[in-house]
Amino acid sequence: MGSISPHELRVPSDPGERAIDDYRPIKVICIGAGMSGITAGCMLPQKIPNLDLVIYEKNDDVGGGWYENHYPGVQPDLTPHTYQYTFASNPRWSRFFPPGREFEHYLKVVAKRFGVYDRTKFRHKFLTARWIEDDGQWEVEVLRLDDNVVVRDRAEVMIRCMGLVNDWRFPDIPGRQDYQGKMMHTARWDDSYDVTGKRVAVIGYGATGVQVMPAIQPLVKSVDHYVRGPLWVAPAGGTAMEEILERGERLNFDHPVEEVKKFSREPLTYLSYRKKIEHLCNGYQAGLMKDTEANAQLHALVEANMKATLAPKQGYFELLKPDYPAGCRRLVMGQRWMEALVQPNATLIKCDIARFTKEGIQHPDGTIREYDAIICATGFDTKLDNATTPILGQGGLPLAEQWDPEPVAYLSLAVPKFPNMFQLFGPNSAPVAGSICHTMEGACGFVIKCITKLQQEYLKSITPSTRATQDWMNQVDYWTSKTVISGTCRTWFKRNIENGRSIINWPGSAMNAYHAWRNPRWEDFDYESWLPEGQSLRWIGNGMTYSEQHGTDTTDYMSFTDATTVLTEEDFKAVEDKLTK
Helix, strand or coil, rough: CCCCCCCCCCCCCCHHHHHHHCHHHHHHEEECHHHHHHHHHHHHHCCCEEEEEEECCCCCCCCHHHHHHHCCCCCCCCCCCCCCCCCCCCCCCCECCCCCHHHHHHHHHHHHHHHHHHHHEECCEEEEEEEEEECCCEEEEECCCCCEEEEEEEEEEEEEECCCCCEEECCCCCCCCCCCCEEEEHHHHCCCCCCCCEEEECCCCCCCCHHHHHHHCCCCCEEEEECCCCCCCEEECHHHHHHHCCCCCCCCCCCCHHHEEEEECCHHHHHHHHHHHHHHCCCCHHHHHHHHHHHHHHHHHHHHHHHHHHCCCCCCHHCCCCCCCCCCCCEECHHHHHHHHCCCCEEECCCCCCCCCCCCCECCCCCECCEEEEEEEECCCCCCCCCCCCEECHHHCCHHHHHCCCCCCCCEHHHHHCCCCCCCCCCCCCCCCCCHHHHHHHHHHHHHHHHHHHHCCEEEEHHHHHHHHHHHHHHHHHHHHHHHHHHHCHHHHCCCCCCCCCCCEEECCCCHHHHHHHHCCHHHHEEEEEECCCCEEEEEEEEHHHHHCCCCCCCCCHHCCCCCCCCCCCHHHHHHHHHHH
């Protein structure tokens, strides 16, 4: 067992000796360096004074799912003009929907530019964490993969940035060890394997399955795609389809070199373009509202497009057509997939899989189809409870127990009985419209406000109340009831329970989430203080600010900004005229 020299975490020095804005030192441990971890790694050091930040990442590099997933056809199903940070604009995208590797490169550039690499310990796999009540700290255990040593570290605050697509799984189908061909999961793609001329099966038809299948279809001898149930498939581009059509394209387009150069030379021109695209994406929520013209139009558009695209293969549309409204489960952006399905070497198979056999796949009726390779696009463990990596809160309460029967977090960010623990992209964090990056920045901004409150007010802990968390879930249920998401459909968003509660969707848009997080309702939290009874305002300090105490600029509040108005002679003359009348 190894350990890292602990940060000075015990009772802070007397705040009465410090300036009001001389915040006490604080340590934060962040788990994961994917998109949300990079967000935290960029934003926290810029906004939190006297910060000691450590990020633990199990992989060799940053990027999370974008680092791990390199299967053929991988790409964002949202255009990166909206799927990028507001504080790190990239005008150099090669395509409207670029390859996944290009987006991974963007994340690495951002991490390098903002110093995330310097704060990250790679090849450190999270094992467990427990709240140490007496010390007001989290004790975290990670496995250092280079030498297989378990390392302990402590911090006042822990932020879970582990994402939803972190723990990949093969399907729970018997006989996997019996199969003698090549089997791989899309999250662990074997780049050395050549599918050319092979008989291939693809299992799973979420976002990953509908990307990998059309990418390999032109190369393989045959491809069978197994699906279990119906689904609505949207045209490529979703709400940004308008931009694709304006360019005279159907599915995607290259950005001309001159356009990229112009975007690079003229940041405001590119900002205007980004705002145009993001405005389109922000408008998607209307199509999800129950019994509305907008949803009827969305449904009609998706249905007509599916029917026309799948027409060359009789019966395929009927096999896939759901009996629930479009939007009940997340729409799959799969125009290329449908076009690949109707090719002569592709077959859609809608049935359960009884087992894997030596040769391939056995159907429930006993039929065996032989394959050279089986590709599992079967997703990830999305239970969110991290039961295999226990997190113990107040009184040793396991997070998995707190989240039984379902995960619940106040405003998606914090959990009752788990002090000083936050999470980015937790339960009910994904907006139904808008930029997920904008959402993560808003969530991170909320966490920053909580951390600086801990620092400035000499608080030992901050924990959302059970009452406020229940009120939050009431709001989630209220909003969901007004949308087609509340319909009868099976999706991992509802833990595969047809009429279950969505554990993924924020009750509204990205802009709605951002505004909800801008001004924390401090009355929704319970607190413990390091300050003695009767001295809760001792943090106001010695009556001075840091600049007064250290002889630096004491007038920074007078800085000239775009909001500063310089009064003109005409302003004074107008009032003078009134005074003389």
